[in-house]
Amino acid sequence: MALTEYFVRYLQRRDTLTDDDLARLRSVPTEIRSFQPGDEIVPAGPNKTRSCLILKGMAGRLHLLPGRSAQRVITALHVPGDFVDLHAFVLHGIEHSVVAVGPAEAEFIGHDELTEITENYPHLTRLLWMSTAIDAAIHRQWLVAANALRSSAHLAHLVCEIYTRLMAVGAARDYRLTLPLLQRELADILGYSSIHINRAVRDLRDRELLRWTGTDIEIIDWPGLVRLARFDPEYLDLERRRR
């Protein structure tokens, strides 16, 4: 199988790919697999030999804490086009697992291919590096949101970000999105109890900022949601630029 177009679009959104770059990307052999909700796409651990991209659905980075209480923390959410565990290429492994949230499809690429790209395609290499740098910027924004926002605003921030990221790859429009997350999983992401997530959802509904039933969200008042969340998409680096 050849590398699908999602990641190509992700890159072209931010830079111009040369014909050589494109040809090299399209020549990468990949394996595509499907996953059920909760399935482990990549287990935590050292010595990875490949990394994966999301094709359909969503994936999360799940950290399991040692100790009796078995706490779960999800430190990242990934949408189609995201090169989820690309960082495992330069690290000794990953300290978290990657799990499917909702039904999902992922595409695997061998690290030998990536090594060859870093040896001969410097521009492409910088773009791969950029992709991991954007993930890091998202991590920082999550830290900012966690420290500065109250539960409702914090939840609103997540909705704003995911909608913007889905829009950027053409996977959402008309202020509608599917968020295949249980309230319990939202709790693992935002660091609240699931009961408190429930309060926050109710609050956003009561303020008439959005409609939220099950996994379907319709944003009614985008400016209001953005204001409450103090959302500024700057950190997603969506501008086209020479890298």
Add this chain to the structure above:
Amino acid sequence: MALTEYFVRYLQRRDTLTDDDLARLRSVPTEIRSFQPGDEIVPAGPNKTRSCLILKGMAGRLHLLPGRSAQRVITALHVPGDFVDLHAFVLHGIEHSVVAVGPAEAEFIGHDELTEITENYPHLTRLLWMSTAIDAAIHRQWLVAANALRSSAHLAHLVCEIYTRLMAVGAARDYRLTLPLLQRELADILGYSSIHINRAVRDLRDRELLRWTGTDIEIIDWPGLVRLARFDPEYLDLERRRR
């Protein structure tokens, strides 16, 4: 001025540098500057043409939130040897400023040099990439700590991490370290009020885990501190390995 040895040590701790790699690193021209506590080392904004390494003291990544309350969040702390804003090389700029915490010294490197390295030194390129990937892993661990730990344990986690990172570059030993942070700044890092930070510091003292006066910390009970913080240095990727 030639690139100082701190970053070289940072890399050699994790991989073996070839003579070519070493020679190229040492040929990088740099500018060294000193900063007073609170000084802005790098302003937030787009189109950066160089990035900086910490030589002495510490630096933080400061995010200022729009809005009347002027909230401050510090999303990262950097110690000597850290290539603080290397990610600005592949992004369109940085969405936060870099400020000195305590008196500090930093070394600046032009992005043209980095571009040349990515064109001709693939192994070195992967190591630079690794450095930003480790920063991202630290971001994730901070998210885990923020979501899973209570104030005292959260503060203990920060102390464990900083001590480990200082040890790794030879800037701390004998369970003693200098943390040039006001309690107000610790509040900006951990997301609590400064009064609550005070409570947490007192709590760690009362549990006889450490002595903490001003900026000087002496860890009395390292195993106890590690247990409370559930600290596992795995994410700092301190193993030597071919990349």
Add this chain to the structure above:
DNA sequence: ACTGGAACTCAATATTTGTTAGACCCCCGG
């Protein structure tokens, strides 16, 4: 249609954290 489980909803209560206000202490300039 029944049934069981899982998720969502809600209220009462406990714990954690924030806010306000002030005391203490040390350093430094007048």
Add this chain to the structure above:
DNA sequence: CCGGGGGTCTAACAAATATTGAGTTCCAGT
């Protein structure tokens, strides 16, 4: 020697969030 400012520390009270337990809805399987 005195006085002011900033940082640290403490207490009392207020607000946010967690926990527990129970009721409700929804859906898959029988």
